[in-house]
Amino acid sequence: xSPTWLAEFSANPIADISSIxxxxxxxxxxxxxxxxxxxxxxxxxxxxxRRLVFAGEALSHVAFTAAMGSLLLxxxxxxxxxxxxxxxxxxxxxxxxxxxxxxxxxxxxLAWVLGLGALLLTIYTSSSSGSANGAGGINALFGSVLGxxxxxxxxxxxxxxxxxxxxxxxARPLLFxxxxxxxxxxxxxPGRLVSVVFxxxxxxxxxxxxxxxxxxxxxxxxxxxxxxxxxWAVRPSRAILLAIAVGLLITWSGLTLGYYxxxxxxxFITTLGFGLYVLTRAAEMLGRLKAARA
Amino acid sequence: xxxxxxxxxxxxxxxxxxxxAFLATAVTALVAGPLGYFVVLRAQTFAAHALSHAxxxxxxxxxxxxxxxxxxLLPVGVASALGMGMLEDRRTGRQSDGIAIAAVFTFGxxxxxxxxxxxxxxxxxxxxxxFGGVLSISDGDLETISVAGLAALVxxxxxGRPLLFxxxxxxxxxxxxxxxxxxxxxxxxxxAFAVAEAIQVVGTLLxxxxxxxxxxxAQLVTARPARAIALSTALALLFAWVGIFIAFYAxxxxxxxxxVTTLATGAYLxxxxxxxxxxxxxxxxxxxxxx
Numbered sequence: 207x208s209p210t211w212l213a214e215f216s217a218n219p220i221a222d223i224s225s226i227x228x229x230x231x232x233x234x235x236x237x238x239x240x241x242x243x244x245x246x247x248x249x250x251x252x253x254x255x256r257r258l259v260f261a262g263e264a265l266s267h268v269a270f271t272a273a274m275g276s277l278l279l280x281x282x283x284x285x286x287x288x289x290x291x292x293x294x295x296x297x298x299x300x301x302x303x304x305x306x307x308x309x310x311x312x313x314x315x316l317a318w319v320l321g322l323g324a325l326l327l328t329i330y331t332s333s334s335s336g337s338a339n340g341a342g343g344i345n346a347l348f349g350s351v352l353g354x355x356x357x358x359x360x361x362x363x364x365x366x367x368x369x370x371x372x373x374x375x376x377a378r379p380l381l382f383x384x385x386x387x388x389x390x391x392x393x394x395x396p397g398r399l400v401s402v403v404f405x406x407x408x409x410x411x412x413x414x415x416x417x418x419x420x421x422x423x424x425x426x427x428x429x430x431x432x433x434x435x436x437x438w439a440v441r442p443s444r445a446i447l448l449a450i451a452v453g454l455l456i457t458w459s460g461l462t463l464g465y466y467x468x469x470x471x472x473x474f475i476t477t478l479g480f481g482l483y484v485l486t487r488a489a490e491m492l493g494r495l496k497a498a499r500a
Numbered sequence: 501x502x503x504x505x506x507x508x509x510x511x512x513x514x515x516x517x518x519x520x521a522f523l524a525t526a527v528t529a530l531v532a533g534p535l536g537y538f539v540v541l542r543a544q545t546f547a548a549h550a551l552s553h554a555x556x557x558x559x560x561x562x563x564x565x566x567x568x569x570x571x572x573l574l575p576v577g578v579a580s581a582l583g584m585g586m587l588e589d590r591r592t593g594r595q596s597d598g599i600a601i602a603a604v605f606t607f608g609x610x611x612x613x614x615x616x617x618x619x620x621x622x623x624x625x626x627x628x629x630x631f632g633g634v635l636s637i638s639d640g641d642l643e644t645i646s647v648a649g650l651a652a653l654v655x656x657x658x659x660g661r662p663l664l665f666x667x668x669x670x671x672x673x674x675x676x677x678x679x680x681x682x683x684x685x686x687x688x689x690x691x692a693f694a695v696a697e698a699i700q701v702v703g704t705l706l707x708x709x710x711x712x713x714x715x716x717x718a719q720l721v722t723a724r725p726a727r728a729i730a731l732s733t734a735l736a737l738l739f740a741w742v743g744i745f746i747a748f749y750a751x752x753x754x755x756x757x758x759x760v761t762t763l764a765t766g767a768y769l770x771x772x773x774x775x776x777x778x779x780x781x782x783x784x785x786x787x788x789x790x791x
Contacts, residue, residue, distance in 0.1 A: 259598030260546040310716045313545035314768055317708035321761030324703070327627070328755045344626060348613045422553065423613075426606040433599045470617050476610025483603050487587060 215466050226465050234359035235351045235418075235461055235471075241359075241366035242414040242427055243453030248373050249411045250432030250453075251446045252404060255384040260309055261405070262428050264316040265412045268294045270421035271323035273346040278330045284358050288365065288413045295409035299402040349420030349472045352464065362414050369410045376400055381442055418457070419472040426472075427453060430479035437486050452482065512748055520637040524645050524697075525740040528710060531649045531694045533733025534656055536715030537725070538687060542667045546598050547584060548711055550605035551692050554580035555699045557612030559629040564619045570644045570696055577692025580604050585685030630703050635747070635754060645697045652693035659686055664725060703757055710736045713764035720771040739763045 216222055226232050253262050269291045276286030298315075327343045345353070354362070373380075383390040383397045391397050408428075415424040435449035456478040464471030512518045539548045555573055562572025587600035616626055628636075637645075656663075666673040666680045674680050694711065714735035718728045743760035750759070 254597070254599065257597055259602050260549075263546070263549070263602070309543050309545040310540055310712065313549060313708055314713050314716060314765055316549070317713060318761045318765040321709065321755070321758040324630075325753065325755045325758035328753055331627075332752050344616075347630070348609075348616075420613075422609050423606050425602040426610070429599060429602045430606065433603065468617075470613050473610045473614040473617075476606045476613075480603055480607035480610075484587075 222462075226462065230356065231352055231354075232461070232465060234354045234356050236458070237359040238354050238362040238414070239351060239418055239457035239461055240454065241363045242411070242418050243431070243457045244450050245366040245369045245373075245407075245411045246415060246427040247431045247435070247449035247451075247453040248370060248446055249404075249408050250428050250430075251436065251442065251449055252373075252380060252384060253408065253429060254432050254436055255381070256401075256404070258405075258408065259425065259429050260312055262408060262412065263425060264312050264319075265291060265295055265405075265409050266416060266421045266424035267316050267320050267323070268409075269412050269416045269424075270346050271319050271326065273416065273421070274323050274326035274330060274343065277342055278326050284361055284413075284417070287416065288410065291409040291413050292406050295405040296402060299405040345420070346416065347420050347422045348470065349416070349418055349423065351418045351461065351471050354417060358417065362417060365410055366414060369407045372403065373407050376403055380404055419475055423472050423476055426476040426479045427457070430483055431456065434479075434482050434486050437490065452479075456482070508745075512745070517635055517637070518744075518748065520639065520642050521635055521744050522741060524637045524642055525744060526737060527642075527645050527649045528694075528697050529736035529740050530733060531652050531697060532710040533714060533736045534729045535652065535691055535694045536711040536736070537718065537729045537732050538656075538663060538667060539691065539712055540715040540719055541664075542684075542687075544596070544688075544691075545708075545712055546596065546601050547688055548691055548695075549708060550584070550601045551577060551580055551688065552695045552699070552708065552711075553605050554608040554692070555695045556629055557608045557615065558696065559699060560612050560615040560619060560626070563625060563629075564615050568644060569641070569699075570648055573696035573699060574648070574693065576608070577696050578689045580608055581685060581688035581692045584688060585681070628703070629699070635744075635756070648693050648697050652690050652697075655686070655690045655693070659683060659690075663687060709757065709761040709764045710740060713761070713768050714739065717764070717768045717771045720768070720775045735764070735767065739767070 227236070253259060269287050272287045272290035272294075273283060275281075275290065276283050279286075330342065379390070379395045380400050382393075383395050383400050387397055411428060412424050415427045419426055431453035432445070432449040434452050435445045439445040439448050456475050459478055460471050460475035463469075463474040513522070536548075539545060554577055558573035558576030559569050560572075561576060562569045565572065583604040584600050587603055588596060589600065619625070662673070662678050663683050665676075666678050666683050670680055691711075715728070715732040717735055718732035721731060722728050739760050740756075742763055743756050746759040747754040747756040
């Protein structure tokens with residue numbers, strides 16, 4: 207690591223932030239990261255309530271394969287991934303007889319989708335246009351938030367706003383159906399429809415997260431903030447707000463660290479999320495010990 | 501390719517790397533089959549998936565430090581298994597909510613990405629870890645794969661009976677004094693061994709194809725543990741060998757992982773489509789256990 211990286215850093219946070227945001231690539235990154243932190247925090251709460259962690263993981267692998275397919279076929283990468291992932295989510299959710307959390311068929315599908323992604327990646331890198339850009343696959347897997355251009359950042363923000371609005375519309379029935387599916391069904395909540403719509407929103411959030419942290423690390427933004435939040439707050443509205451706050455904290459801190467240090471932003475985001483989660487669990491354990499002693 | 505199987509095989513086995521590929525896959529399948537049986541029975545697919553991803557970090561760490569792959573894979577895999585065991589929330593009941601798994605594996609993979617950034621090598625190295633490099637296994641690799649495989653199998657034999665008990669009826673097992681939590685963590689650590697080997701064959705991202713899919717198929721066909729284990733091992737071996745065979749001739753698209761996953765998934769779908777035809781329902785069948 208060369209010391210010149212830190213040379214720009216000053217102890218004055220306002221000067222630092224303005225120097226960071228003077229770069230258009232950092233403004234784009236901050237916009238995309240903010241969008242994913244907000245929609246990821248909201249969707250993440252329901253992911254945990256509905257036990258869809260593994261389904262979220264599977265969708266991010268679909269997004270990887272979709273990214274490879276879009277590269278190969280020359281689609282617009284962002285829109286290609288978005289359309290394919292949302293379509294797969296809608297398809298799976300409408301066909302699946304039970305909730306898609308069930309793990310064996312999900313795992314098997316996921317393995318195959320990744321295998322397909324590997325094939326597409328090989329075809330792409332061995333083709334004349336792809337050989338020059340062998341990093342395309344690594345970017346899709348691990349993210350390249352600092353490489354997002356202005357147009358993609360705007361699309362990310364627009365998709366996030368649409369997803370957030372839609373999520374707010376279905377939030378009440380979704381919450382009801384998540385907490386008590388049987389009673390919700392009896393009361394006339396269209397559980398199936400709500401579940402399909404939610405998975406589509408989740409797929410959109412996954413697409414956003416793939417841009418920022420990459421297909422392998424989406425859970426760091428879709429699950430970890432909400433996992434931390436639900437341990438501090440029980441009420442849904444508070445837990446969701448806290449999840450958004452945690453998401454913003456780790457993405458913005460990750461971006462800042464990535465700006466000053468020569469290491470990947472995705473690494474900082476995953477490490478911060480994990481660190482906060484471990485601290486949360488440790489704090490709980492201490493609390494229990496104290497309560498036991500008192 | 502001549503379409504004469506005997507001739508093709510003879511031609512293929514003239515290459516030393518193909519001999520190593522077939523042998524390494526055989527060892528991997530022998531380990532993946534029995535462990536996969538328990539992964540499916542215990543519905544720990546997500547944990548298996550996460551451990552396989554942790555393998556990426558171990559392998560890149562080994563590259564970075566210049567040590568043999570297995571020396572990086574095993575410690576990282578076992579540490580991840582222990583981490584998942586420690587962070588698992590007891591309140592969520594028997595079926596894991598996946599949060600502890602997600603926490604450990606996003607952190608682990610993030611670290612892997614850091615190592616990859618520090619490693620001055622090519623993107624191709626990362627791809628071969630992620631998607632497998634079975635066609636380039638050395639004699640030394642083969643030896644370590646065999647030793648680690650044997651260790652995992654011995655471990656599984658040692659905990660096999662209580663593990664089966666704890667998997668089939670956790671509540672009764674716990675009441676009878678079986679340390680189910682400890683068993684679960686030990687099992688995950690054994691799985692990390694299996695993953696450490698399978699990585700060299702199909703890559704971190706596709707280990708599933710050898711661990712989970714054959715076992716799930718076998719459990720659709722038979723409920724008896726011994727038979728299911730034998731069948732899942734045989735299926736894993738078959739898919740892996742046929743996958744290598746296809747990859748050999750599909751150059752430049754020798755993506756063993758894709759052929760293996762496709763074969764395995766095809767067999768699973770076939771087993772699902774035909775199971776339940778004229779058979780009584782199988783209580784241990786994957787689909788019949790409510791989550």
